[in-house]
Amino acid sequence: MSVAAVYSPSFLSRERTVARSGFNRWLVPPAALAIHLCIGMAYGFSVFWLPLSRAVGVTAPVACPADMSFVQTIFATGCDWQISMLGWMYTLFFVFLGCSAAVFGGWLETAGPRKAGLVSALCWCGGLVISALGVKLHQIWMLWIGSGVIGGIGLGLGYISPVSTLIKWFPDRRGMATGMAIMGFGGGAMIGAPLADMLMKHFATPTSVGVTETFLAMAAIYFVFMIGGALGYRVPREGWKPAGWTPPAASTNAMVTSRHVHLDIAWKTPQFWLIWAVLCLNVSAGIGVIGMASPMLQEVFGGKLIGVDVKFAELSAVQKGQIAAIAAGFTGLLSLCNIAGRFLWASFSDKIGRKATYSVFFILGLVLYASVPTVAHQGSVLLFVLFFCIILSMYGGGFATVPAYLADMFGTHMVGAIHGRLLTAWATAGVLGPVLVNYLREFQLAAGIPREAAYDQTMYIMAGLLVLGLVCNLLVRAVAERHYMTDADVARLRKTSAAAVAARESGVHADFEDFLEEGKAGAAGGVRRDPSVAGMGSASLVVVGLAWAAVGLPLLWGVWITLQKAVVLFH
Template identity: 55%
Template sequence: MGFLDREHSVAPTGWNRWLVPPAALAVHLSIGQIYGYSVFNKPLARQISGDLSAVQGAAGDWSLFQVGLIFSVALFFLGASSALFGKWVEREGPRKTMFASALLFCSGFVVAAIGVRMHSLPLIILGNGVLGGIGLGLGYISPVSTLMKWFPDRPGLATGMAIMGFGGGALLGSPLGTALMNRFANDGTLGVSSAFLWMAGIYFLMMMFGAFLVRVPREGWKPEGWSPAQQQSSAMISQHHVLVDQAMKTPQFWLLFAVLFLNVTAGIGVLGQASVMIQEMFSDRVLGAGNGVTAAAAAGFVGLLSIFNMAGRFIWSSTSDRIGRKPTYMIFFALGTLLYLLVPTLGSMGSLALFILATCVIMSMYGGGFATIPAYLRDLFGTRNVGAIHGRLLLAWSAAAIVGPTLLNGFRDRQIAAGVPAAQAYSTVMYVMAGLLVLGFIANLLVKPVAEKYWAPAEEPAAPPAPAQGATQ
């Protein structure tokens, strides 16, 4: 187990820092499976009836609202564990953290598989929600913190590389889950239990690859030929540091908390029910017999959203290196508001192609918000405690993970119960989400540089670095 200790993962002189992104991607592509979890929602909700085509299940079946709690609980524990273990992650290093993440995330699938067999929703929530969620939190913040140390010269690019894989998790997880359920459809659980067990094994191997490959830079390392004085000059980029406990006393921390919460709330409900939503908004009843979106096509739609979610994390965060973090978020909120207002109209028109285009752009900005927020924190609070500050800010994600899906699923279920056709049951919540983005625009507009009274005392000058600067560029 000593191999997992931080001192055994310090990179030797000349180690190539571009080996860290594949390690980060291996972990984030695995835990990002949570974004493809919606392909399991209907099979889980039809365990008694076994009828995937029914809008409502038989007696004893769970509702989609109940099944949606798995997704919400997982993301709640992602944020909570990130906040709780942020300092531990910095102290113990990425290798031990990634190993712990793999154990928790994958054992969660095993526990959930048992829960499916026993038809116990609390056991599934314990597995995929609690254990898996803690694994998500540990696996999420460690690669982000590590890559920001390796790429101080390009923080937006670094966070984009780290978080891009998490957004793309559904690209692998959605078709994999669907294929495994089809392969084991006769196992008595519509293939869900067997799919969970196989995914536990596959993801554990992927995450171990990342854990064994990752390295941390030695003390005093910096990219060859680069110095902090070369970073972009801006009033919004501080040359000082704020410690994590002080950061939480600043208005900037809570404004960014609101920015992340509102951006995530608006997007996460749609993403968590993407498969079901597109099937109901564009069913045979809407488009004509034989023309509706099938479960397989919906899985492809989830995968497409994953591509835009993933690409948006890299493209938008890299763009923020050039135009600034604050203007980037202003684009997210302004354009996102217009698109959310447009979605119900596209649904009523039966414009499937434009609906897909609009939701893909929304998902690119949703993902871009996650990838840009660590660099935003770095700009405002400096680098000394940015990993721990990021972990605490992710509590906003925990709150949004509860509010977003609850809003969408709650409105849908109430509309269906009131006799509203399933295709029209999502309109009200889209308008609510647009209102949340307006509030996010205002919160971002109020962000200013951190006042001097919150700055940490200057550190003593470090010893001159060794002549060899280290990593390959």
């Protein structure tokens, strides 16, 4: 009996995603970006709040009766939702992102990125469809369940699906590889928010704000891109490594292991919880600023933003509208720095190491946060903006660097699952950071502190959080020998067997994707080796170029729109 007859992996199995010889690893990052750019719209969902807050009234909100209970407002169809109710979707996004990543991370390692990517597409896009129905029927609970819960699960699966795969394809550039993918999550709102705004204007009528149709249109667009990304995933065969690359000797860097720690052991180690605290504290400091960036700039500088030496409270309605436009440019600029930082800092970590990179985040961030009040009181808008651009680049860089940090510490075999557990730090920071910024601001204002000085104490507290983060990072040491799996343990856990690969390559189970891979290898001259950019054939180069164009052109469009808004900041 042939190997193929013994083992017949399904199309969605991890075994069927094992790349044939000759597959170009540079096709994997755009597949990851295709998914991350779609689910990254979670950051831009606030573009729907105002239209949804007048879904009934269309031109103006219709207030619910004062004696209506909260439960009644959930099911009411004759009055509009408050923005505070809609904002629960944003909270649910990141709570369920962290929870689903933690729960399904282990499943992902055995199921493979293709299956996880497909489930992510079904959840995220299906959630948008349910939300569209919720808007049509005016039932906010359907938005909470559709986008918040089901969509949040899709976020978690889509977010972690490429991490383990990219790290295995780029052992020589772990930081850069994860930075490229996670950059997409930061860039999703840059594309999705202006796209949603354009679609709502297109679908709006005298009797509709156009959100229902926009949700459905975006669900269809995202589904195509996410399915394309999921089907584009491939995992390297066991023992594969880039041509000409030699793994560093273990003795040269004790902080980078070539062995593996099991998920059930990894999360119990002090290293895991120290890195958990490192990520949580780094994100807490940055996420609070993101949520309050616009009002903070307006209240700190007031009329100085438009050349008028008056405080924020003394501005006219027209003047407040002018500085609001400038603050929107500031917010857009911060999003660009967030995105750029994910790629640049993660790539930089390949040069100096993850621990050193996080030390830079905390030391430089400490200096910048502590200097912000002085810069603000001096009235230097340029330095204020520059400082926060650097801070937000390190916020994004922290997300992109941590998967490589985990791979260095615990090995690559279960890094996706370990990363999933670690993302509970993000969910925690998503509560801690905004609460600190918002409530400290309210406390300062209630105590009679002027608006322009209301953020001073907050900045000092953020600097204190970074001191704690620095201490946690410095305490990280190499994992103890007793925690590593033996070679026999690793072999037993591997789901991609030689029989599965042999069955796939025997031709008995060849399918359309195999045909395409054979065509790409043949067009490149039949060269079967690690195809770096320098070694690509012309046909292979075209395929890679088209894959990158599919994700790069929308991203460039989003950058262009954001830059246009940011220019207002400097006028």
